[in-house]
Amino acid sequence: MKVERNKWQNNFSEWYNELIETAGIQDKRYPVKGMNIWLPYGLKIMRNIEKFIHEEMERTGHQEVLFPALIPETEFQKEAEHIAGFEGEVFWVTHAGHDPLDVRLILRPTSETAMYSMFALWIRSHADLPFKIYQIVNVYRYETKHTRPLIRVREISRFFEAHTAHDSFEDAERQIKEDLEIFDNLAKKLALPYIVSKRPEWDKFPGAYYSLGAEVIMPDGRTLQIGTMHNYKQNFAKAYNIMYEKEDGTHEYVHQTTYGMSERLLAAVIAVHGDDRGMVLPPTIAPIQVVIVPIPKKDSPYDVFTYAREIAEELKTAGIRVHVDERDIRPGRKFYDWELKGVPLRIEVGPRDVEGQKAVLARRDTLEKFTVERAELVEKVRETLDAIMENLYARAKEFLDSHIKRVDTLEEAKEVFEDRRGVVEIPWCGEESCGLEMEEILDAKMLGIPYPEEEAKIEGKKCAHCGKEARFIARFARTY
RNA sequence: GGGGCCGUGGGGUAGCUUGGUCCAUCCUCUCGGCCUGGGGCGCCGGAGACCCGGGUUCAAAUCCCGGCGGCCCCA
CATH class of the missing domain: 3.30.930.10 (Bira Bifunctional Protein; Domain 2)
Structure with a gap:
């Protein structure tokens, strides 16, 4: 996956x-x-x-x-x-x-x-x-x-x-x-x-x-x-x-x-x-942090539902928001449902797991699946939720950083907006008239200058529009 | 502020040009049943719609007018 x-x-x-x-x-x-x-x-x-x-x-x-x-x-x-x-x-x-x-x-x-x-x-x-x-x-x-x-x-x-x-x-x-x-x-x-x-x-x-x-x-x-x-x-x-x-x-x-x-x-x-399958919620705010999906098998001697409830109780005691999905529909359907709703971690338990006292964990952020021992389940769930949190931030940070581009000219800025878009940082003299005209030319809004202002000050650059000495870096973007 | 497009079951749509074959198509959702179960299985049966008002006509989802609602572009 x-x-x-x-x-x-x-x-x-x-x-x-x-x-x-x-x-x-x-x-x-x-x-x-x-x-x-x-x-x-x-x-x-x-x-x-x-x-x-x-x-x-x-x-x-x-x-x-x-x-x-x-x-x-x-x-x-x-x-x-x-x-x-x-x-x-x-x-x-x-x-x-x-x-x-x-x-x-x-x-x-x-x-x-x-x-x-x-x-x-x-x-x-x-x-x-x-x-x-x-x-x-x-x-x-x-x-x-x-x-x-x-x-x-x-x-x-x-x-x-x-x-x-x-x-x-x-x-x-x-x-x-x-x-x-x-x-x-x-x-x-x-x-x-x-x-x-x-x-x-x-x-x-x-x-x-x-x-x-x-x-x-x-x-x-x-x-x-x-x-x-x-x-x-x-x-x-x-x-x-x-x-x-x-x-x-x-x-x-x-x-x-x-x-x-x-x-x-x-x-x-x-x-x-998010991704193409739906939401991915940070565990900190997910109403359900872990969803347990029992995988029953006909004629199996193992009771996956009881096993699922036992695991849920353990996790709940450990302070984790957990839900057992006992609906009478196919497991595959449940997987799609909970992925859409962004539940960060899914636990699958079938007869194999009951027999071996294990559980399968499936991460929503990476879609990876792996098996853990029941004895270490709570610890592994905690670890994985933390790892998801870190990964979400890292992935988002990479996206943000790669969508902020510093350029010197309006031509380059235009190219950025035509290509992948995001935020363009460009030298600006600080004059209102110049800023407004740049908004017009770029068909974008000036977000302003980076804050704290020390980060916005630049030297030795020319304003991308009027050519006078630039005093600030100005950020432009298409906005919601 | 100016211009354009569009309103059909819960969601997405076909039909509209050329009115009749439409008690309205298909997918999805939903309900009942059977089957199944480690990634949306399949089958059977059921429920559910032409935005509102007026007009033209033997006949309107389809044409005209008005209203309401939605979407897009420009300033």
């Missing part, structure tokens, strides 16, 4: 859309465009991802809250850039019953404008800072482009947003560093290698001083943003009058940051680790 990734890479859109339904992640047939139904299996995986998010929030002293989904128009309009960035894509609530509302309400596209009037009430003193909260809720955006399950939707149903307030720009910067560390820990749990870019001025979050974006590269070479961090400086604090009293008795506006993620994390896991 060999790992094939032809459709995965060459016909990714179709692969992805089919998988979302056949693997039981979501049902897209709900009669509102861009709003899908979470199916039990998909939701379990997402919950497992969120478990790690909650752990990281706990570790770093963020408190969980829940804000209402409706925001009065009057609050929404307080920060000028913010409203300009979102007004074209919000859902309005204009009526209650038969009567028009005096103050219209919006369905939150993100929660800054819901939270910050409350921040102004809650934050009084320097002793209240840093103030760190988060929530995981649904938010709504009227997307006009092509919607895709988990990736571009009108209802983001698992929107994570952390909001913080600080007594200084420096402390807000420290928060951004912490956010990046949180992201790195999470990405490791998902075996996802990624890149971080500082967004160009024209593409930062509406109202932000600057924005960072974390991206993965999808099988078709387009990038997917799966995490963002913004430093707002005092932009929102001034609009919402969020002030604190300093030790010397004077008052000052707070500095703020936000950090966002969503079910795109799941999309990235599905896309990055």
Whole structure:
């Protein structure tokens, strides 16, 4: 058995859309465009991802809250850039019953404008800072482009947003560093290698001083943003009058940051680790880490079902999420089913194994099969799950690295986009006009410059477009 | 914002140009039964569809109008 990734890479859109339904992640047939139904299996995986998010929030002293989904128009309009960035894509609530509302309400596209009037009430003193909260809720955006399950939707149903307030720009910067560390820990749990870019001025979050974006590269070479961090400086604090009293008795506006993620994390896991047979889930988040498939044989004196249940009990005791598939269908069919659903490890037990007190292990990532002694089963399963985790990361890292190419000219950049695509890194003078024109020429978006910025600085190169001295490396990609 | 294409069982489709042979084809899924079991086996039987509204006509899945929904391209 060999790992094939032809459709995965060459016909990714179709692969992805089919998988979302056949693997039981979501049902897209709900009669509102861009709003899908979470199916039990998909939701379990997402919950497992969120478990790690909650752990990281706990570790770093963020408190969980829940804000209402409706925001009065009057609050929404307080920060000028913010409203300009979102007004074209919000859902309005204009009526209650038969009567028009005096103050219209919006369905939150993100929660800054819901939270910050409350921040102004809650934050009084320097002793209240840093103030760190988060929530995981649904938010709504009227997307006009092509919607895709988990990736571009009108209802983001698992929107994570952390909001913080600080007594200084420096402390807000420290928060951004912490956010990046949180992201790195999470990405490791998902075996996802990624890149971080500082967004160009024209593409930062509406109202932000600057924005960072974390991206993965999808099988078709387009990038997917799966995490963002913004430093707002005092932009929102001034609009919402969020002030604190300093030790010397004077008052000052707070500095703020936000950090966002969503079910795109799941999309990235599905896309990055998959192959032609379906999903391959990292053991860390797989609802079923090990599936046991009994292989009965007629007239055999051995009871494979009892043996399978005994093994399952052993693994369960060892803390492994295990399932015995006792359905009355052929084993081959079960193999395909569980491979589609991405169960990282399969154990086959037939009469031969019962007789010899053994079991056959089949890895989902490499499709290798091998026999182990029952006495060492738990240990071997643990080892193999760890090995799968490492292999998934290594394979994904190799894909990522081989899809980032540094070039000096636009011609070379164009070739990259025509060929295997991915991310192109190219010298840039730093001028907005030049950046926008390069986007046009390459038919790609500027992700920004590598972050931390020291990695973006270059010397002795010319801007690929205007020929002036280049100040930065700029990253371009076709994006989702 | 502009242009183009398309809506047929749960999923994927044939039929539409030239209206009648369509109580609508095939694959898949699903249900019942038999058989089987270390990679989707086979056989028998069953269930399930023309997006909505209006029009033309003796007759509409097919032609026309409107609505709703989906997809693609361009800005």
